[in-house]
Amino acid sequence: MSEQFSIVGKPIMNAQLLGHVTGSTQYVDEISFPGMLWMKAVRSPVPRGKIRRIDTSKAEKLPGVVRIITAKDVPNNIHVNMAAIGIGPPDEPVLPEDEVNYKGEAICLVVAKDEETAAKAAEMVEVEIEELPPVLDMEEALKPSAPVIKKWGMNAFIFGSGMDGATRPGRPGRPLFLVKRGEVEIALKQADYVVEGSYLIPPIEHAPIEPHVCVAKPEPGQRLTIYTTTQAPYFVRDNVATILNIPPSNIRVVAPAVGGGFGGKVDPEFEMQVAVAAMCVGRPVKWRWTREEEFTISTTRPAVKIEFQDALSKDGLILGRKARLLHDSGAYTRTSPYGVIKATVNLSGPYYIPNVHYEGYCVYTNRQPSSAMRGYGVFEFSYAVELQMERDAKKLGIDSWEFRFKNAYRNGQVSATGKLIDDAYLIEVMKEAVALAGVSLPNHLLQMSSWG
Amino acid sequence: MSLITSGYFAPVSVREVLSLKRRLRDKALIVAGGTAAVQLISKMIVEPQAIISLEKVPLDYVKMRANSVEIGATTPLARLIHRKDLPDALKKAVESIHGLALKDMATVGGNIFTPAPAGDIATALLSLDAVLILRGARGTRSVQLSKFYRGPLQFNIKPDEILTAVRVNRPPRMSAFLKQTPWKYSGPTIASVAVGLDLDKNGKTRRAMVALGGLTTHPYRAKKVEKMITGKKLSEQLIEGAAQHLTDGVEVIDDALASSWYRMRVAEVLFKRILYNITAGG
Amino acid sequence: MRIRFRLDGQSVEVDVKHTETLLRVLKDRLGVGSVHFGCGEGSCGACIVLIDGRPRYSCLTLAGYVDGKEVSTVAALARDGELTEIQKAFVENNAAQCGYCTPGMILIVRALLEKNPSPSDEELFDALAGNLCRCTGYVPIINAIRSVIKR
Numbered sequence: 033m034s035e036q037f038s039i040v041g042k043p044i045m046n047a048q049l050l051g052h053v054t055g056s057t058q059y060v061d062e063i064s065f066p067g068m069l070w071m072k073a074v075r076s077p078v079p080r081g082k083i084r085r086i087d088t089s090k091a092e093k094l095p096g097v098v099r100i101i102t103a104k105d106v107p108n109n110i111h112v113n114m115a116a117i118g119i120g121p122p123d124e125p126v127l128p129e130d131e132v133n134y135k136g137e138a139i140c141l142v143v144a145k146d147e148e149t150a151a152k153a154a155e156m157v158e159v160e161i162e163e164l165p166p167v168l169d170m171e172e173a174l175k176p177s178a179p180v181i182k183k184w185g186m187n188a189f190i191f192g193s194g195m196d197g198a199t200r201p202g203r204p205g206r207p208l209f210l211v212k213r214g215e216v217e218i219a220l221k222q223a224d225y226v227v228e229g230s231y232l233i234p235p236i237e238h239a240p241i242e243p244h245v246c247v248a249k250p251e252p253g254q255r256l257t258i259y260t261t262t263q264a265p266y267f268v269r270d271n272v273a274t275i276l277n278i279p280p281s282n283i284r285v286v287a288p289a290v291g292g293g294f295g296g297k298v299d300p301e302f303e304m305q306v307a308v309a310a311m312c313v314g315r316p317v318k319w320r321w322t323r324e325e326e327f328t329i330s331t332t333r334p335a336v337k338i339e340f341q342d343a344l345s346k347d348g349l350i351l352g353r354k355a356r357l358l359h360d361s362g363a364y365t366r367t368s369p370y371g372v373i374k375a376t377v378n379l380s381g382p383y384y385i386p387n388v389h390y391e392g393y394c395v396y397t398n399r400q401p402s403s404a405m406r407g408y409g410v411f412e413f414s415y416a417v418e419l420q421m422e423r424d425a426k427k428l429g430i431d432s433w434e435f436r437f438k439n440a441y442r443n444g445q446v447s448a449t450g451k452l453i454d455d456a457y458l459i460e461v462m463k464e465a466v467a468l469a470g471v472s473l474p475n476h477l478l479q480m481s482s483w484g
Numbered sequence: 485m486s487l488i489t490s491g492y493f494a495p496v497s498v499r500e501v502l503s504l505k506r507r508l509r510d511k512a513l514i515v516a517g518g519t520a521a522v523q524l525i526s527k528m529i530v531e532p533q534a535i536i537s538l539e540k541v542p543l544d545y546v547k548m549r550a551n552s553v554e555i556g557a558t559t560p561l562a563r564l565i566h567r568k569d570l571p572d573a574l575k576k577a578v579e580s581i582h583g584l585a586l587k588d589m590a591t592v593g594g595n596i597f598t599p600a601p602a603g604d605i606a607t608a609l610l611s612l613d614a615v616l617i618l619r620g621a622r623g624t625r626s627v628q629l630s631k632f633y634r635g636p637l638q639f640n641i642k643p644d645e646i647l648t649a650v651r652v653n654r655p656p657r658m659s660a661f662l663k664q665t666p667w668k669y670s671g672p673t674i675a676s677v678a679v680g681l682d683l684d685k686n687g688k689t690r691r692a693m694v695a696l697g698g699l700t701t702h703p704y705r706a707k708k709v710e711k712m713i714t715g716k717k718l719s720e721q722l723i724e725g726a727a728q729h730l731t732d733g734v735e736v737i738d739d740a741l742a743s744s745w746y747r748m749r750v751a752e753v754l755f756k757r758i759l760y761n762i763t764a765g766g
Numbered sequence: 767m768r769i770r771f772r773l774d775g776q777s778v779e780v781d782v783k784h785t786e787t788l789l790r791v792l793k794d795r796l797g798v799g800s801v802h803f804g805c806g807e808g809s810c811g812a813c814i815v816l817i818d819g820r821p822r823y824s825c826l827t828l829a830g831y832v833d834g835k836e837v838s839t840v841a842a843l844a845r846d847g848e849l850t851e852i853q854k855a856f857v858e859n860n861a862a863q864c865g866y867c868t869p870g871m872i873l874i875v876r877a878l879l880e881k882n883p884s885p886s887d888e889e890l891f892d893a894l895a896g897n898l899c900r901c902t903g904y905v906p907i908i909n910a911i912r913s914v915i916k917r
Contacts, residue, residue, distance in 0.1 A: 045857065052865030053853040053872060055800020055840040062799040147794075151528060241804045241812050241866045241900055291802065291812075291866030292900045323805040491767050492784035492830030515828065522826045523807050525785045535784045539831060583896025584874050585814055585821040670895035 048289060057289045060245040061320065063259045068247070068316040069098055071309055072150035073138035074157045075329070079166035079398035080181065082131050083159065086140060091156040096149035099313050100157065101141040103127040106308050107277040112365050113300055116270045120195055123182065124364035124401075126275050126304045132161065133181055133363035134400050136329045143309050143317055166398035170337060170358040173395050181363070182396055189361070189369050189394035196369050207393065209369075209376045213448050214387030216343070219352025223343035227427045230339045231416035235332035235360065238405055242291020244321040244330060246303050248310035255282045256310065260303050263293040268300040272307045283307075295404035299331050299366055334371065334402035335360040338379070338416040342424050343387070348438050350424070352387035355379045357413070361394050362401035367408070368394045374409035380448045381417035382458045383439040388448045436462065437477045442484065456482040490533040496540045498619055501646055504536050506621060509643065512536050516558050517589040520598045543593070543648055554617075554651040557593025561605070564592070571652065573659035573678045577608035580663050582670040593647045596629070599637060599701045601672030601741060607697030608661045610705055611678030612652045620645035636701040656680035656691060658762060662754040663698070666741070673698035674742045677730075677754040681762060689714050694755070699736045699747050706730050709755075723759045727752045769833040773798070774842030782829040788837075789813045789824040800841045800869045804898070811897030814870035815839055821877040823896075840869035843876070851914050852876060859910035863901035871897050875911050884916050 051057035074086075088100040103109055103125060112122045128139060139159055144150035167173045173187040181187055186207055189195060193205025220226055246260040256276075262268050265285040273280040290297060302319060310317040321329070336359050343352035357376055361368035376392030405411075421439075425432035440458040447453055459482045466473055489508055495501045505512065513532035515521040524530045543556035548569055555564070564570060564578045565587065581587060581604060595605035596616065606629070614629045621644045629650070632640045641647065659680040665671035676697035682690040692710045697703040712726045731748050738744035770779050773796065782791055792798040792815070801824055804812035808823040815824045816838040817831070843850050849857070852875050862868040871894070878885060878893040885893065890911060899907060 046860060046862070048865055049857050049860070049862055052862040052868040053840070053849065053856045054844055055869045057865045058799060059802065059866065061793065061803060062797060064794070064797075155528070239900060240864075241810050241898060242802065242864070243804070290864060292864045294900070320803070323807070490784065492828065494830065494833075518826045518828065518831070519808055519823075522787060522828060525828075526787060526806055526825070532785065535828060535830065537828065537831060579892075582892050583811070584878055584893040585811065585823050586808060586896050588820050588877075589808075589822055589826065669891050 051289075059242060059289050059291050060247065060259050060261050061242070063247050063288070064318065065247070065249055065316040068318055069143050069145060069313060070147040070150045071141055071143050071306065071317050071319040072147070072154040073305070074140045074142065074154045074159060076128075076132035076135060076137045076139055076159075076161065078132065078161055078163045079135045079168065080131070080133055080179070081161040081163045083128060083139065084162055085158070085160040087158040087160075088140065090158065091142060091153040094144075094149065094153045094156060096145040097142060097153045098145065099143045099309070100153075101127070101143065101305075101309050101312055102139075103129045105312050106275060108275045111271060111275050111304075113267060113271050114365070114367050114370065115274060116267060117370075118196075119365065119367075119369055121184075124366070126308060131164075134398050136325070136400060137363070138305060138329075141305055141309055143313055147320065168397055168399060170335070170360050170393075170395045170397060173397050174358075174393065181398060187396045189365065189372070189396075191369070191394075196373075209373055209392040209394075211376055211379070211388060211390040211392075211448055213450070214352065216352040216354050216387045216389040219343040219387040220341065220354065223351055224346040225344040225427050227342045227344060227420070227424050228340065229342075229416070229420045229423050230337070231419060233333070233336045233412050233415060235335045235399070235402060236405060237327050237330070237332050238292070238294040238296030239326070240290075240292030240294060240296055243323060243326045244297070244302055245319070246306045247316055247318045248303070248306040249316040250310050250314055253282075254278055255284070256307055257284045257286060258303055258307060259286045259288065260306075261290055261293070261297050262287050262300070262303070263290060263295070263297045264300070267298065268303045271300045272304055275304050276307060276311060294406050295333075295408060296330055298404045299401075301329075301331060301401070329400060331362075331366065331401055331403035331405075333405035333408075333411070334362075334368065336375070336412040338413065340416070340420045342420060344424055344428060346428075348428055348430055348435055350383060350385045350439050353380065353385045353390075354388070355390045357390070357392045358395050359393065359412075360399065360402055361396050362399045363396065364401045365394075366401045366403045368402065371404070371409045375413045377449050378410065378413050379417065381414060381421070382441055382456075383417075383421070383436070384441050384445045385439075385448065390448070433462070433466070433471070433473055434477060437480050440482070443482055458482065492535045492537065494537045494540050496542075498541060498543070498646070498648055501536060501538065501541055502619065502621055502644065505646065506644055508534050508536070514538065514646065516594040517560060517591040519586065519590045520594060520602070551655075552651060552653045553655065554649050555592050556649050557647045558591045559593075560588055561590050561592065561595075562587040571612050571655045571659045571680075573608040573611050573661040573680060574605070574652075576661035577604045577663075577676075577678065580604055580661070580676075592650060596632070596647060596650070597639065600698050600737060601674070603703060604661075604663060604673055604676050604697055607676045607695050607703040608659075608678045609650055609652070610695035610703050611659055611661070611680040611693045612655055613680065613693050614650050614652045616647055617649040617651060618642075618645045619648045624648075626651070630705050633702040633704070656682050656693065658683070660758045660761065662758055664750045664754060672741055675699055675747045675751040675754060676703075677751055677758060679755070679758045679762075687717050689716060689718065694730070696730060696751055699731060699751060700734055701737075704734065706732070708732050718759055718763045723756055723763075727756050730755055767830065769829060771832040771834065772836045774837070774839055780829075784828070784830060786829045787825055788815070788827040788829050788832055791829045792824060792837075792839075798839060798841070800839050802866050802869070804866070808896065809898065810867070811870040811874065812867055814873050814897070816873055816877060819877070819880065821874050838873075840872050843872070850876075852879075852911070855910040855914045856907075859906045859913065861902065861906040861910035867897060867899045871899070871907060879915070890915075
């Protein structure tokens with residue numbers, strides 16, 4: 033069949049390979065301009081606190097320091113980086129005005145003639161912070177006694193109120209994303225077995241070998257060119273335009289080869305600061321993160337906690353599932369509501385469960401903001417779902433292959449979110465997989481099909 | 485020699501190093517392989533006015549004598565791989581440091597000063613009862629490695645001295661080194677154990693040196709354990725009992741790499757593995 | 767201070783600070799594109815160069831060290847557009863994805879094979895331990911290297 037195609041079925045070389053092996057591939061770090069300045073951030077030493085005083089006078093006197101940028105210099109400071117797809121409300125400052133919400137949050141920026149001077153001056157800026165009790169644990173954050181770190185009065189995103197962009201504004205909404213179908217309480221009562229499971233996924237750093245680097249170069253007429261390590265140039269353009277109060281068409285984003293991203297370079301988490309600095313000083317400005325900043329400031333995969341209560345019948349079917357998912361967004365919203373929805377609607381995995389009640393919470397804590405990473409939302413729930421499947425099968429005393437074959441989606445069934453399943457192939461895929469893995473299965477499983 | 489006090493100095497002899505050191509005092513940072521020292525600069529922990537690089541000082545050598553081994557302080561670890569004539573503990577410690585570039589840069593002398601989670605060569609040398617050769621303005625003196633560490637980053641060395649070599653006199657007949665890292669090939673040390681042993685005709689321990697690395701800023705000798713196993717046959721009961729005292733009186737590091745509990749358990753396992761290997765004739 | 771060294775066969779003269787690393791001089795002053803900053807502490811290998819034929823982390827090497835020496839990067843390996851065997855093997859085995867680690871990988875393999883043309887797997891893994899790749903899972907890299915090892 034592949035003869036009919038010019039691409040499908042034929043190996044093609046990665047277009048960048050020749051550049052990679054000869055060292056001629058261009059990454060952002062080698063981009064520089066005459067008169068370019070360097071930037072470093074003064075970062076919060078505490079996870080939560082009120083900024084009482086920022087004294088830049090000593091740092092400003094260091095020879096080579098050009099300008100120190102604070103919240104006052106940002107035309108439109110508060111933003112949310114998924115505004116492009118309607119997620120809100122804006123809850124993150126480019127530079128904090130009166131409070132810091134995670135350890136390492138950039139308080140102000142030092143622009144200097146070289147990187148070393150900027151770093152030295154950053155250490156000379158005196159910041160007085162009144163430390164406030166932080167909330168670092170998701171369960172704690174949801175308790176009424178927890179310190180509230182969000183302006184809307186609770187440490188959870190409110191779904192259905194217009195904040196998520198998908199629903200009309202003005203409704204009360206609720207602090208969770210709900211997926212409901214059938215009668216899960218009845219299923220739990222009628223079940224032969226109820227199996228509980230709780231699963232924790234820690235935050236995971238993408239750790240690309242190339243740390244974040246950005247150069248912003250002002251152009252005549254309120255225009256700006258931004259060279260950055262990004263997986264999402266349009267997010268960068270929209271957010272920079274928003275916070276600078278200029279049209280997106282004034283901004284050109286150049287995304288050269290990226291030295292690994294894995295989702296960690298989706299959020300425009302530092303380009304805005306570089307853009308503000310470049311506009312303030314009217315010269316190109318470069319900001320290169322250290323490995324330490326890469327680990328402690330850049331986004332991570334969210335920490336996620338998933339709890340299941342499965343209603344099982346003696347003959348090996350899942351009658352119902354009640355689930356609760358907590359997703360640690362860190363201090364700010366970023367892409368998290370989207371991640372929560374994606375994970376919550378999928379808590380059945382590729383299995384048919386007629387009665388479900390799934391609650392997904394987007395929780396805020398005083399930790400570095402989390403965001404996308406390879407299979408955002410998917411990795412988290414499939415890890416929990418498949419471990420729960422093993423646990424269920426063990427309780428039933430049957431082989432977990434058998435349990436998966438029995439409960440796999442068949443075409444014609446309806447999913448938890450009401451979708452008619454018409455593209456199920458799990459049974460066929462599992463048959464191929466066992467053959468490759470050298471596992472032999474009983475005939476009655478091998479005779480199963482997604483069409484019956 | 486000029487009176488310039490800042491810049492990059494690459495002296496060609498120990499004498500020259502000493503006179504530079506006398507002149508520049510604490511304004512200068514001594515750099516051997518650079519794997520630890522240069523990080524201090526780039527992370528802005530120190531801001532030396534001058535660098536004294538040991539790259540041209542002829543301390544890159546291994547001298548084998550009838551009953552001793554002497555290794556120059558700036559000998560890179562790469563020079564020690566594939567040498568069959570070194571004591572086993574040292575050989576294994578060198579092998580346990582992975583990566584061609586790192587082995588080519590890191591020096592034996594530098595490793596003595598490098599705190600946990602590095603410093604595996606020092607752990608091995610402790611189990612061999614090594615001696616450090618220090619040269620100063622007033623001549624040469626030797627210090628037992630076991631008496632070199634005075635606290636975190638505090639050493640038994642005078643401001644006008646430099647380490648020129650390590651020497652192992654009368655290496656023990658048996659020695660071994662094991663270390664645990666979070667992943668195979670490279671990685672920081674969670675715990676390392678090195679043991680040097682001499683047994684008598686009846687299989688009783690005549691001399692025992694037990695060194696532990698990765699548990700504290702610098703490696704140390706477990707004196708109580710050494711005492712417990714000296715003069716006795718290495719029975720299962722003795723080994724199991726001694727393993728309980730490896731960290732007596734020691735405050736073990738508890739950090740993101742590993743909890744102190746975990747480090748202690750790992751050290752115990754490594755120690756027992758070494759001794760059981762020896763008693764099994766391995 | 768002024769240092770003189772050869773960079774990929776060309777004489778270079780540059781003023782450096784005594785505390786400046788070779789990586790900073792190569793990248794920020796001389797615009798060398800193939801040497802990459804990754805960690806600054808000799809863990810990732812993206813900044814490896816050969817100095818007088820021996821591999822070194824340029825982030826842990828002070829610029830003063832290369833005075834009078836020969837520094838080689840991956841950029842000078844191919845002669846008149848003709849790739850070396852190991853570069854060809856990386857291309858044929860798709861042994862690079864984002865490419866950020868590739869120059870360091872190729873240089874360390876070159877240094878290894880120069881000393882030991884037929885390393886065992888154990889020796890190969892040991893040599894590569896200081897070069898991290900986040901994309902490939904190493905399998906295509908190891909396949910590429912194995913294809914040029916003479917056994």
